[in-house]
Amino acid sequence: MFSGIFIWLLGFWFSMLSSLAVVAGLKxxxxxxxxWAFIFPNAGLTLAAIQIGEALDSPGxxxxxSAMTIVLVxxxxxxxxxxxxxxxxxxxxxxxKDEVR
Amino acid sequence: MAPNMAKKTLETExxxxxxxxxxxxxxxxxxxxxxxxxxxWAWFSMTMSTGALAAVLYNTPNRxxxxxxxxxxxxxxxxxxxxxxxxxxxxxxxxxPSALPRxxxxxxxxxxxxxxxxxxxxxLQNAQFYGHRYAGAWLVTALRVCFWLYxxxxxxxxxxxxxxxxxxxxxxxxxxxxxxxxxxYPFLVAGPLAGVLLESQPESxxxxxxxxxxxxxxxxxxxxxFMYTIFIIxxxxxxxxPPSMRAGMYVSVGPACKLDTPTTTPxxxxxxxxxxxxxxxxxxxxxxxxxxxxxxxxxxxxxxPRRRFAEGTRCVFGHLHLxxxxxxxxxx
Numbered sequence: 001m002f003s004g005i006f007i008w009l010l011g012f013w014f015s016m017l018s019s020l021a022v023v024a025g026l027k028x029x030x031x032x033x034x035x036w037a038f039i040f041p042n043a044g045l046t047l048a049a050i051q052i053g054e055a056l057d058s059p060g061x062x063x064x065x066s067a068m069t070i071v072l073v074x075x076x077x078x079x080x081x082x083x084x085x086x087x088x089x090x091x092x093x094x095x096x097k098d099e100v101r
Numbered sequence: 102m103a104p105n106m107a108k109k110t111l112e113t114e115x116x117x118x119x120x121x122x123x124x125x126x127x128x129x130x131x132x133x134x135x136x137x138x139x140x141x142w143a144w145f146s147m148t149m150s151t152g153a154l155a156a157v158l159y160n161t162p163n164r165x166x167x168x169x170x171x172x173x174x175x176x177x178x179x180x181x182x183x184x185x186x187x188x189x190x191x192x193x194x195x196x197x198p199s200a201l202p203r204x205x206x207x208x209x210x211x212x213x214x215x216x217x218x219x220x221x222x223x224x225l226q227n228a229q230f231y232g233h234r235y236a237g238a239w240l241v242t243a244l245r246v247c248f249w250l251y252x253x254x255x256x257x258x259x260x261x262x263x264x265x266x267x268x269x270x271x272x273x274x275x276x277x278x279x280x281x282x283x284x285x286y287p288f289l290v291a292g293p294l295a296g297v298l299l300e301s302q303p304e305s306x307x308x309x310x311x312x313x314x315x316x317x318x319x320x321x322x323x324x325x326x327f328m329y330t331i332f333i334i335x336x337x338x339x340x341x342x343p344p345s346m347r348a349g350m351y352v353s354v355g356p357a358c359k360l361d362t363p364t365t366t367p368x369x370x371x372x373x374x375x376x377x378x379x380x381x382x383x384x385x386x387x388x389x390x391x392x393x394x395x396x397x398x399x400x401x402x403x404x405x406p407r408r409r410f411a412e413g414t415r416c417v418f419g420h421l422h423l424x425x426x427x428x429x430x431x432x433x
Contacts (some may be wrong), residue, residue: 003360011357018350025344034349036146041351043153044358050160062162069161073171076154083147 004052011045035079043072138197140189142204142213148186149216151179152223159230169231176227183220205262206269214262215283218255222290225251229297244298245306251294252313255287259320275339277331279352285324286352289359292318318360325356 046068053061158172194201205211225247232240262284266272272281295314299307332353342350 007357007360011354014353014357015351018347018354021341021350022344022347025341025347032345032348033141033143033146034346036150037348037351039150040146040153041354041358043150043157044355046157047153047160048358048360050157050162053162066161066163069157072154072157076150076175079150080147 004048004055008045008048008052011041011048015042015045033083035082038079039072039076042068042075046072134196137189137193138200140186140193141210142190142217143210144186144189145183145216145220146213148179148183148220149223151175151182152220152227155179155227156223156230159227173231176224176231179220179227180224183224206265208266208270208272209278209280211262211266212280212283214258215286218251218258218287219290221251222287222294226290226294226297229301233301241301241303245302245310248291248294248298248310251287252291252317255291259285259288274331274335277335278342278346278349279328279332279355280349281331282325282328282352282356285321286355287321288317289321289325289356292321293359322356322360329353329356 046065049061049068050065053065155172155175158168158175161168205214225244228240229244266284292314295310295317299310299314302310341347
């Protein structure tokens, strides 16, 4: 359990670094399949925080992780929507658009 | 002079526009076959995200009655899309057989091959979460078989993928993305998967899963640390990635979070318990109580199976010592 507490902040630090980098470059970049990377690592972060909250039996941490879960679900809906929109407008999955060599 | 320049720029602009229109038309005319040929391994990051979200929803504290249902919906979406994507990528390789080897050593796409395997692991994990209450004993065996099959396959992937990248591509450090971790990422998920599955496994299988899980997490974590180093080198000595690729930086969050999940927690907890029982009691047979009672534990509002399992394997893990964990693995 202490290894969890030891390491969790590293994940959070990377998450904040990446968020800052994303926000700094937020000039309407178009949808890319890497947008899904907004979700799965942060889901891992939330899961790890839930484990910590359970081990420490802390209602405070539990509430924070519940909030993180809600944020994740909203993010998923946004990314899924953007994916469907890009698919519909034929911006991805088209010859020359993706990385297929 | 100036009007000529203006005219020229206007001309180039209109010609660019017509070119853009042409390519747009060409794209619009591309049929399903062409679309399928563009279906890269990266699409599996969608199933990966959905599976991860279903896992989070299962474990969220502060539950309300509809929560599990929402989680199940996500899981079903995940499985449906996974099957769809498997069909799509199979179709792509059937339509264009040369694409298979090419995709596996493409400098960016090949890395996403790992997302396919992580999606599988997450489906197995969610099957355990959402299914173990309803399905019968067959699920336990099925998951165990799938787990070991999975582990064997990702080991092959982990070796051959990096080997292929070493041979066929020259990836530069200034272009390093955390996606370089992705070939070993399945191992990072295999650890927690083992931790989740072992709770309902019979004891002998649970022990092997536990040992395996720790090993897989160790491998995944160490390689991730190496990649973290390269990533920091890249960030310090070179630019941030281009804005469209910055979402990919989030992959670096993955390994750090996977380390403190079900496998490490019970193992280390149990190792500390056993350590206490070696040093503070005469005998560490589980039935003979030690002089000052059971070692102090943090209160757990948690499931019995873990504790029972911990007690039961205290004999086997009699020598399991926190500082000499590796030594034990050799001994076993």
